[in-house]
Amino acid sequence: MHIHRSLAAGVGLAALATSAFAQSAPSADEIAALRAQVQALSARLEQLEAQSRTAVPVPTALAVAGSPAAVAPRPVQTAATTAAPAPAPVDWATGLPELRSPDGSFTFKPRIRVTADLSTTFGSDFDGRNLTTTELRGLRLGGQGKIAGGFTYWIEADIADNAVSVANAFVAYNTKIGGRDLEVSAGQRLNDRGVEGGTAEDVVPFLERSLMVSTIGPERGAYGVGVTSKLTGSVWHASLSATGDAISTGTTNDSVTLMGRTHWSPFKTDAGFLHLGGWGFVEDLTPNASIASRSLVVSSRGNDNLRLSGGTYADPKGSKGLGLELGGVHRSGWLMAEGGKRVVETAARDFDQDAYSLSAGFFITGEKPPLSPRTGTWGRPKVLNPLGTDGYGAVEIVGRYDTADYSDNPTGGEGDTWLLGVNWYPTNNTRVSAHWSAWSVDNRTGTFIGDDSGNTATVRVQTAF
Structure with missing residues (x-):
């Protein structure tokens, strides 16, 4: 800034010289005025020197000495101050790395689930049912992400019972219609069939x-390959799917299933909401000698001797089912009732299958039940105080009664269970559960025929991302 001061002095001297050239004897007033201008300009330049320590000005042309416009600085704009920050290439927010392209248009996130069970059954009249077993209930590996243009993908393989099977495997297009989220997917995905079933x-x-989910469903099971559409609002959703069988060897014709579901969560407040829903399906079965007898899990998948037999159906033509949902959430508690009927159509006559469940839960640690008012399905709880220095996780008490009745068929059985359990969530991605159930099963076919009852206790350790 010493140059600025020299410039100011030079301007003053030039003014004095010019004045002296024009007039041989300048007056005292003129000399005083010129000195005042030089002093003012020198003071202003000293002020600019102080400001330059905290900002980088763009030089501006000097106007007439003493003009304010001649000394107004402008800050330098750089790319760092105008461009939005690029998304992080790797995000660990959910516990596993999510890879992202520089512009965020492409992502990939691995999915991992490990579930291990210890189960014991006692009190049965059949010694073959009184088993203590350990089981790797499931090891699921896969990935999901998004593709530029509004597309997403999801693929998973499940390793259970020493066999590998494909679970979700689909590509979806996502867009907005009237402010609502529309998703149209092609591939294999889990049925949208009630709260638990979906x-x-x-x-x-x-x-x-529950036994209700296992009973009121198409013959192909919980997965089917086809097209599914979902429209989701803030407190409701509706879905419609047209699917064939699940992924198979391709040696026979597929059955075709048309399924739809909708739910509504009215009276939503910070304290909770009401849940109302319904779903149904119609399936056209391919010509088969019979429908294989369903073997429903009772209490624990680790005990294959404890199953409910649905009976066989000769010359089936198709089936149709209807289910209803009623429940809600209030603060840390929840309640849900689900029930329905399936009608199996055969050449001889139609057979009814009935089932329902009533379940409830309460987080004694204050968490909100993770029932989504948008999708009408369960999610993972958000643990308020994860296990660590000051936390101990979330604790939930749950209970359920469920029943299924296949007795309209002479070879079909019936059964029910009463269940009480505790779920401990050390973190959002881990869970330890201890559940006890009292069951009753009356089978008319199979190895264990007749009315029987007993108890099953199961402990599970699980981590899922």
Whole structure:
């Protein structure tokens, strides 16, 4: 800034010289005025020198000495101050790395689930049912992400019972219609069939889905390959799917299933909401000698001798089913009732299959039940105080009664269970559960025929990302 001061002095001297050239004898007033201008300019330049320590100005042309416009600085704009920050290439927010392209248009996130069970059954009249077993209930590996243009993908393989099977495997297009989220997918995905039936196994509050879910469903099971559409609002959703059988060898014709579901969560407040829903399906079965007898899990998948037999159906033509949902959430508690009927159509006559469940839960540690008012399915709880220095996780008490009745068929059985359990969530991605159930089964076919009852206790350790 010493140059600025020299410049100011030079301007003053030039003014004095010019004045002296024009007039041989400048007056005292003129000399005083010129000195004042030089002093003012020198003071202003000293002020600019102080400002330059905290900002980088763009030089501006000097106007007439003493003009304010001649000394107004402008800050330098750089790319760092105008461009939005690029997304992080790797995000660990959910516990596993999510890889992202520089512009965020492409992502990939691995999915991992490990579930291990210890189960014991006692009190049965059949010694073959009184088993203590350990089981790797499931090892699921896969990945999901998004593709530029509004597309997403999801693929998973499940290793259970020493066999590998494909679970979700689809590509979806996502867009907005009237402010609502529309998703159209092609491939294999889990049925949208009630609250429990439409929820992934690792986030259902119970260790196994209810007898109602196993009963009121198409013959192909929980998965089918086809097209599914979902329209989701803030407190409701509706879905429609047209699917064939699950992934198979391709040696026979597929059955075709048309399925739809909708739910509504009215009266939503910070304290909770009401849940209303319904779903149904119609399936056209391919010509088969019979429908294989369903073998429903009772209490624990680790005990294959403890199953409910649905009976056989000669010359089936198709089936149709209807289910209803009623429940809600209030603060840390929840309640849900689900029930329905399936009608199996055969050449001889139609057979009814009935089932329902009543379940409830309460987080004694204050968490909100993770039932989504948007999708009508369960999610993982958000643990308020994860296990660590000052936390101990979330604790949930759950209970359920469920029953299924196949007795309209002379070879079909019936059964029910009463269940009480505790779920401990050390973190959002881990879970330790201890569930006890009292069951009753009356089979008319199979190895264990007749009315029987007993108890099953199961402990599960699970981590899922």
